[in-house]
Amino acid sequence: MSVAAMTEDQCWDAMRRRDKAYDGRFIVGVLTTGIYCRPSCGARQPLRANVRFFADGAAARMAGLRPCKRCLPDDVGRDEAAVLSAIAAIKGSEEPLALADLARRTGYSPTHFQRVFTRHTGLSPAAYARALREERARAALSEGSRVTDAIYDAGFSGPSRFYDMMEGRMGMTASAWVNGGKGATIHWAVVPTSLGDMLVAATDKGVCRLSFAEGREALENRFPAATLVEGGGAFEALLQEVVDAVETPAQGFDHIPIDVKGTAFQEAVWRELRKIPAGETRSYSDIAAAVGRPNAVRAAGSANGANNVAVLIPCHRVVRSDGSLGGYAYGLKIKEELLKREVK
Incomplete structure (x- = not known):
């Protein structure tokens, strides 16, 4: 726009x-x-x-x-070109590139280039490179590649480096990821809310699924080899926090941990969604621009729709450019009600 x-x-x-x-x-x-x-x-x-x-x-x-x-307003075009050049270099390199090397390629100082890159992508160059390697690893694992092959093909120096980097990020081991959650334990419950029955599921890292009008089968389809446990003592406290977030979303819910996985672009979109203040909305083009991809409006919409954790990642705060509500996976009545509740 x-x-x-x-x-x-x-x-x-x-x-x-x-x-x-x-x-x-x-x-x-x-x-x-x-x-x-x-x-x-x-x-x-x-x-x-x-x-x-x-x-x-x-x-x-x-x-x-x-x-x-x-x-330096006239440098905006130059900044974008520098970021695109750096992204191409990162994608084309078999080894991690130092910040100083990327800055030298673009003609910026390392400190200034770090700010420019982060402003355009939402990630530092190092974080972007890590996310890219993780995305490649997840894609290879999802396609059924051997874990070791997937690790090396994604650009990691070895299995130990991969597991160190993934600690606390994937929510389960790489082998569990490719094997439908084998070895992982997911606690879940379906609870009544004023918006209808709500499915909440969580690993030990955080909420991995929040949806309406779904049940255990939705988890079985996503994690067929995981151990699904209904309820649980520690889970009950988290469950109550999630219910409170749905019933009174204007109070905020950033403190609730989530465990979600996606491509680097999807995760960048989800981070931007979580930055939208309660009571405000953004358009799909706003989100695309915020993640440094102003022309990727459709992709931003797809990433918005791929959100597995409703409300906590507030995709309901995204509307069309003309201000109309647009679509919502769980129906426009729920989207409209959530937005209404967030007006303080």
Whole structure:
């Protein structure tokens, strides 16, 4: 969505939030200082009456403004090119690339490049590389590859390195992942709520499934070899927290642990969903831009739909660009009710 497709109020709101997702989508001109900035510029924010919005730096310069020396608004295009170049290098390298090496390739200092990369992707270069290796490993394991082969093919130096990195991330061992959860224990329950019966399931790492109008069979299909235990003492306390989060979502639920797995892109989308404040919504294009892939609106929608933990990963807070609710896996009535409950 460019400035031409946004209202001035939308631009102003993005600027007041210093929302990095809008960098490159429009330019903020400050008439009293004669400069133009990115929406996310950290400089002191001006009065609304002193601000104009432009499509790009060229339009701002035509109006007699000069670029801000703090946020360097004309470097947005260069930043994107640098990030894409680094991603290509990371994907094409058999060995992990040092931050200094990536920065040298793009012409930035290591510290500045780290900030630029993180702003565009939501991950540091090192975290992005790790997520890419994990994604490759999971894909290979899901296809039935031998665990050792999958580990080396994904770019890990050996099994010990793989298991060290996966500690606390996959929720179960690699062999359990490929074998339908073999060796893993998942506690579960179906509880009545004001929105209907709700399935909640959790590993020892956190909630791995939250859905409506589903039962044990949904878990059996996903983890056919896991040990499924209904209820359980420690699980009861977590279950009550989840029920409270559904009944009163405006109170917040970031403290509830979750155990979810996806591709690097899906997990980046889910992280952005968890950043949306209660009572607010974002469009699919907003989410795509926030993860550094402004053209991947459909992919962002697919990642939104692949969410296995309703409410706790609040995919119900994503709406269409025109403000209409769009779809929801458990029906628009539930989505509408969740949004209504979040208005403080």
